[in-house]
Amino acid sequence: MTDIFSIDYARQLDQQDPISRMREQFHIPKQDNGDDEIYLCGNSLGLQPKRTQEYLNYELSQWQKLGVKGHFSGDFPWMPYHEFLTEESAKLVGAKNSEVVCMNSLTANLHFMMVSFYRPTATRNKILIEDHAFPSDHYAVESQVRYHGFDPDQAMLLAKPREGEETLRTEDLLNLIELHGEEIALIMLPGVQYYTGQVLDMKAITQAGHAKGCKVGFDLAHATGNIPMHLHDWDVDFAAWCSYKYLNSGPGSVAGCFVHEKHHTNMELPRFAGWWGHDKDSRFKMENHFIPMKSAEAWQLSNPPILSLAAIRASLDTIKDAGGIQALRDKSLKLSRYLRDLLEQELADEINILTPADEKASGCQLSLTVNLHGLDGKTVFDRIEAAGVTCDFRHPNVIRVAPVPLYNSFEDAYRFVTILKDSLK
Structure with a gap:
């Protein structure tokens, strides 16, 4: 042997x-x-690609030479810079280009998504989340529940492993959705559980949630760049992820967000709006009537930090180079x-x-x-x-x-x- x-x-x-x-x-x-080093910590902070410094230095030189004109000049002008990340980001999560955008931080994106997709009523106000969620997710959900005037002890439905087990069983999650689905406004679970490394069956969870009238979103912090996904085909409502773990874009780098295209033309959907989510063709008319873009970009608030996006572009190009x-x-x-x-x-x-x-x-x-x-x-x-x-x-x-x-x-x-x-x- x-x-x-x-x-x-x-x-x-x-x-x-x-x-x-x-x-x-x-x-x-x-x-x-x-x-x-034997570096086995990419689940927390990925290593730096060698091309990152080159990409950052290019943008620093553009700033030196062009000043404000860098927004519209050069090979990678800053005004549409986030669009240079769209195609490769979409491939990582199995989305259409219009469904993804790089913006904000992970927990901020989860909050912005819950503004749109957690719409509790007197009878349907629960959020299904795992018992051992990453603390930031738990805090975000609890604060949203309180903001809407509900008691977290009643409105947070915590999915737990069976006695003596460490991971969640898919059948138990689906049974929980079947049992409480009429009361659940939102299902928000991880794609990959941070503590155990378990990959959840996002497709089955989404189907079960939608069958009960729930909105379904995922925290993909430990999934993006780790496992293939098909968010569009799975009909997931929204997802968010950070970019400094398996995407190797540096500590605290800009996060990513997915919004299914079925929501892009729903003008009644509530959201927190900002200038960068306004229709591109009329943005510089500086009118005070918000016209959201018909894409995930509509959830943007402000122009993003270019140096951070440059690091993400370096990482995405490195992943593309790997196949x-x-x-x-x-x-x-x-x-x-x-x-x-x-x-x-x-x-x-x-x-x-x-x-x-x-x-x-x-x-x-x-x-x-x-x-x-x-x-x-x-x-x-x-x-x-x-x-x-x-x-x-x-x-x-x-x-x-x-x-x-x-x-x-x-x-x-x-x-x-x-x-x-x-x-x-």
Whole structure:
């Protein structure tokens, strides 16, 4: 039998990897000894593509040379700059070009979407969200519920795993929607759950929600750039995502938003409006009568920060160079499977993997807990970090590890498991 736990086998897999060349297009952080870090934290902050500096420097030079004329001059004028990101963004989430826009931050976009799509009534006012939602999502939902005058204890419907389980079962979510659907105004769930790395069945959830008259939106912070999606075909009402995880656009970079085209011509749909969402042909007439564009751009408020958009454009071009989201997914399945196989072969008694083994229900990230008596996850995390691994820890006891296909290698996976074994002693 082939020994999969060997550096020679890992390097053989890297040689067979059709996109292994992409690693050279990223800046890999260094350890104190000059070696590359084993960077497995792209689920929190992606690494910097080498072309990012070039794209940023170009815009800085345009600003130096042109001043305000940069809005209309050069290869990438600032006035329509967000449009240069549209096509590749749409491909990542399975949308039409008119359905996506880069704007704001993730939580701000969720709030703006709830202004339009959370329209509670006395009998239909609940929001379905998972019990262990990312805190910002929970805060946003709770504040929206309070803003509309409802009690979060009554209007927030929390989906929980079964007793003794860590992940949500699709049948339980669908049963919850079936049971409470007449009371649910909005379903807002993650595409990929941040803590466990579980991929939810967005298509089935959307169909079930719509069958009960609910609006359905998704937080795709951990999904965009990680897994292929088909938001338009799934008939999702809205979605939002950040761009600094799997999209590698830098800390706090501008977020993305999806609004299904069926909502674009609904002039009765409430929204918070701004100048940048106004019809382009009449925007500079400076009239005080808002005419929304018939696209997701209608939800924009202000002209976006060009330097941040330049970083996103660099990342999207890098993903395009790799062959797009399907090429990334093809490698990700092999890379995450290899890491899982190593963990199960070498550390089955010491490590528990929370992330589902089913490939349809998992992405890049594997969430691990330590089973050894007297040794907690934080201690192990500190040890592997000291040994040159960058991943992250989430309370109470989860080490999140994300082998990202754009820049991580099979050798990274092998070396991580080697260090983890030593750290468990």
